[in-house]
Amino acid sequence: MLTFWDSFEWGIWFGGHLLYSCGGVYRLASRDHAEGWLGTVSCEERALGRRRFWEEFQSEPMRAKLEGMLGLRGLAPVAEGTFRLRRCDLRNQAGKIVCRLEWTAVCAGAKGEEQLLHSCRVLPLLGYEAEAARVAQYLSGQGASAPEDEPVRVLLRRAGRLPREYTLRPAFGLEMETPAREAVGRIVRKMLEIAQGNMPGILDDLDSEFLHDYRICLRKMRSVLSLVKEVYPAEGTRRMRDALGDLARQTNRLRDLDVYLLARGHYLGLLPPALRPALDEMFRDFSAEREKEVRRTASKLRGASNRRLFLELTEFFAKQTPHGPAPAADLPVGPLVYRAIYKRYRKIRSIAAGIGEDTPDETVHQLRIEGKKLRYLMEFFVELLPDKEGGAMQKVLRRLQGRLGDFNDASVQQKSLLDYWRRKRSGSELGLGLGGLVSILYQNQMQARSLIARELEGFCDPSTAAAFKRIFKLPASAPATDGQRTGRP
Amino acid sequence: MKILSCYSIKGGVGKTALAVNLAFALGEAGHRTLLLDLDPQGAASFYFRVDGADKFRMRDKQSLAEGLRRNIRESDYPGLDVVPSHLGYRHFDILLDGMSKRRSQLRRVLEEFKADYDVILIDCPPNITLLSENVFRASDAILVPVIPTVLSRRTLEQLAGFFKDQDLPAKLLRPFFSMVQKRSKMHREIMEELPAEQAGFLKTAIPFSADVEKMGLHRMPLLAYARACEAAKAYRALCQEILSESGL
Numbered sequence: 001m002l003t004f005w006d007s008f009e010w011g012i013w014f015g016g017h018l019l020y021s022c023g024g025v026y027r028l029a030s031r032d033h034a035e036g037w038l039g040t041v042s043c044e045e046r047a048l049g050r051r052r053f054w055e056e057f058q059s060e061p062m063r064a065k066l067e068g069m070l071g072l073r074g075l076a077p078v079a080e081g082t083f084r085l086r087r088c089d090l091r092n093q094a095g096k097i098v099c100r101l102e103w104t105a106v107c108a109g110a111k112g113e114e115q116l117l118h119s120c121r122v123l124p125l126l127g128y129e130a131e132a133a134r135v136a137q138y139l140s141g142q143g144a145s146a147p148e149d150e151p152v153r154v155l156l157r158r159a160g161r162l163p164r165e166y167t168l169r170p171a172f173g174l175e176m177e178t179p180a181r182e183a184v185g186r187i188v189r190k191m192l193e194i195a196q197g198n199m200p201g202i203l204d205d206l207d208s209e210f211l212h213d214y215r216i217c218l219r220k221m222r223s224v225l226s227l228v229k230e231v232y233p234a235e236g237t238r239r240m241r242d243a244l245g246d247l248a249r250q251t252n253r254l255r256d257l258d259v260y261l262l263a264r265g266h267y268l269g270l271l272p273p274a275l276r277p278a279l280d281e282m283f284r285d286f287s288a289e290r291e292k293e294v295r296r297t298a299s300k301l302r303g304a305s306n307r308r309l310f311l312e313l314t315e316f317f318a319k320q321t322p323h324g325p326a327p328a329a330d331l332p333v334g335p336l337v338y339r340a341i342y343k344r345y346r347k348i349r350s351i352a353a354g355i356g357e358d359t360p361d362e363t364v365h366q367l368r369i370e371g372k373k374l375r376y377l378m379e380f381f382v383e384l385l386p387d388k389e390g391g392a393m394q395k396v397l398r399r400l401q402g403r404l405g406d407f408n409d410a411s412v413q414q415k416s417l418l419d420y421w422r423r424k425r426s427g428s429e430l431g432l433g434l435g436g437l438v439s440i441l442y443q444n445q446m447q448a449r450s451l452i453a454r455e456l457e458g459f460c461d462p463s464t465a466a467a468f469k470r471i472f473k474l475p476a477s478a479p480a481t482d483g484q485r486t487g488r489p
Numbered sequence: 490m491k492i493l494s495c496y497s498i499k500g501g502v503g504k505t506a507l508a509v510n511l512a513f514a515l516g517e518a519g520h521r522t523l524l525l526d527l528d529p530q531g532a533a534s535f536y537f538r539v540d541g542a543d544k545f546r547m548r549d550k551q552s553l554a555e556g557l558r559r560n561i562r563e564s565d566y567p568g569l570d571v572v573p574s575h576l577g578y579r580h581f582d583i584l585l586d587g588m589s590k591r592r593s594q595l596r597r598v599l600e601e602f603k604a605d606y607d608v609i610l611i612d613c614p615p616n617i618t619l620l621s622e623n624v625f626r627a628s629d630a631i632l633v634p635v636i637p638t639v640l641s642r643r644t645l646e647q648l649a650g651f652f653k654d655q656d657l658p659a660k661l662l663r664p665f666f667s668m669v670q671k672r673s674k675m676h677r678e679i680m681e682e683l684p685a686e687q688a689g690f691l692k693t694a695i696p697f698s699a700d701v702e703k704m705g706l707h708r709m710p711l712l713a714y715a716r717a718c719e720a721a722k723a724y725r726a727l728c729q730e731i732l733s734e735s736g737l
């Protein structure tokens with residue numbers, strides 16, 4: 001009996017591998033079928049208990065391969081089944097092997113009672129291709145048919161778990177002329193679907209990324225409603241934004257705790273070894289709090305009021321739901337988006353112009369928020385952007401956002417570590433560790449700040465500005481006036 | 490990629506037995522091996538149960554390489570392919586002569602298989618022709634089975650003399666004792682003396698064994714049907730010695 005494992009994103013499958021366990025041994029095989037349906041085993045490891053993250057594996061090759069394919073994601077069983085493999089050699093009159101046959105029976109169920117597939121592979125030998133072709137022909141003559149699917153897939157299909165690409169940046173199929181309400185509706189519906197797809201993983205607490213992605217979906221839905229304004233009646237829009245905000249807020253604390261716990265290695269690395277044990281207490285506290293927080297969040301998510309919020313969102317954004325008129329509802333989305341993008345860019349430039357050594361942190365944060373809005377706009381509507389320039393702009397923007405993010409993380413973390421300390425007021429040991437950590441984070445923040453200045457130069461230089469202007473600034477006669485106030489042409 | 494050849498001026502000394510079992514041992518040890526049966530008698534091909542090669546044109550270096558490639562047969566054993574013998578290889582002589590005055594043409598042809606194999610092992614017919622000269626110049630080592638008799642001392646001297654005359658590097662010659670009968674006094678004496686006279690002797694000797702003779706009945710390498718017998722152990726030891734000496 002084999003159990004197949006993969007992550008929510010099918011990292012192993014799309015990484016060209018299979019991971020299966022049998023009798024307490026995990027095997028990682030490359031999915032090339034060179035050695036039969038179960039691939040070529042590249043590493044294996046005996047494991048007493050269940051393994052979830054790549055860190056839990058012991059052998060170096062296994063860890064290295066899995067880290068690349070899983071990252072932060074956890075493993076869950078995706079299918080179970082039995083494989084029976086039999087090989088036989090076909091020989092010519094001289095007794096030379098001219099062809100090998102490999103029979104596979106794939107069965108489901110604990111005792112392999114349900115046979116799903118019986119297949120025979122003809123494996124030719126180099127220099128004896130003609131013989132293999134004759135064997136294959138003979139087999140088809142006997143009623144064999146080319147398999148529609150490889151056996152592992154058959155098992156996955158039966159388990160209802162076919163590998164599918166997962167992304168937080170799906171294509172929405174938008175065009176310049178798509179009416180704005182239709183465009184926004186499509187985006188929200190898709191993000192809503194992805195958010196709900198992440199829900200079971202949050203409830204099972206399989207890994208931290210389900211919650212992370214769920215929150216991103218909520219944030220994106222919320223922001224598309226303000227980035228492309230007035231496509232639904234104002235009152236309804238406000239209600240939906242509030243609902244999305246409420247949903248996100250419920251999970252704030254859990255996400256914070258995830259972030260600290262994930263950063264554990266990073267934090268410890270920042271401190272000299274002598275100070276590291278000082279933080280044990282804090283991480284113990286965080287772990288304990290997380291235990292509780294997971295349960296609290298799960299029961300909230302399962303709760304009736306939450307279900308109602310989701311139902312409301314689904315209904316509001318459903319394709320067939322009638323809504324009252326709104327100024328931008330029927331305008332083509334392209335010009336609206338171009339205007340919004342250009343406006344954001346100019347806003348960022350004007351904030352950036354005032355950034356110097358002594359700008360308050362608050363301004364840098366504001367810059368980050370604006371940058372994020374611009375990034376979302378360009379992500380949602382990437383299909384409307386010119387291929388080449390769009391990609392280049394997104395790249396510059398991503399780099400800038402990365403720096404701004406570093407700055408923000410360092411500053412938020414200092415604040416909450418100090419909060420934790422104030423609440424806790426325990427032994428001086430912990431204080432020593434926290435003090436050390438906070439000062440390093442402060443330095444990181446300062447460093448990030450000086451790097452921001454450099455990235456900003458690239459982002460605001462005349463050639464980038466000219467490119468934004470050339471692409472996104474529309475002639476005044478275009479059908480919409482401004483993202484803010486839209487009238488009909 | 491290394492090119493090794495099994496050669497002796499004399500027939501019936503154990504060249505083919507060496508080629509077949511060494512090829513098996515190399516493949517088993519994880520070295521991708523191609524056994525090239527250049528003897529028109531085709532004994533090595535017979536042991537691997539492969540038919541003679543299809544006819545192909547050997548007009549130039551390119552067509553020869555292509556023809557050889559087209560005739561590669563996967564053996565029944567891991568890591569080992571065979572190019573079976575072919576009467577036409579006699580025309581190699583003419584062809585290789587026609588290509589150029591330089592006699593390492595064969596090396597250039599075989600270099601084309603560099604990506605696919607770690608070792609090419611050549612089983613040669615027992616004569617000195619243009620082809621064997623080409624084989625000598627193509628090889629990284631020439632493995633020479635020597636039955637410890639007075640006569641074989643003479644043939645070994647002949648071969649060394651030929652190498653000298655033709656300005657071939659003597660260090661390519663790697664003789665080893667074959668079909669050794671421990672109970673024979675003469676064998677023991679010659680095995681004492683000969684390595685002192687002739688440089689390059691490999692340490693491992695292959696004993697005379699009825700198991701080896703049965704290869705013809707089994708049509709398999711000895712290592713495939715009697716892997717634990719003395720002779721089989723000796724072939725594996727010889728394989729290890731050759732591997733470590735040739736830096737593979």
Ligand SMILES: Nc1ncnc2c1ncn2[C@@H]1O[C@H](COP(=O)(O)OP(=O)(O)O)[C@@H](O)[C@H]1O
Nearest residue numbers: 500501502503504505506668696697698701702
């Ligand atoms: N070590 C050995 N002991 C006994 N018989 C052997 C041994 N090596 C080879 N033979 C037998 O001697 C004969 C000639 O050997 P072969 O390898 O064909 O020689 P060559 O290729 O040099 O002509 C074959 O019948 C072979 O089975």
Ligand SMILES: [Mg+2]
Nearest residue numbers: 504505528532
């Ligand atoms: Mg021979």
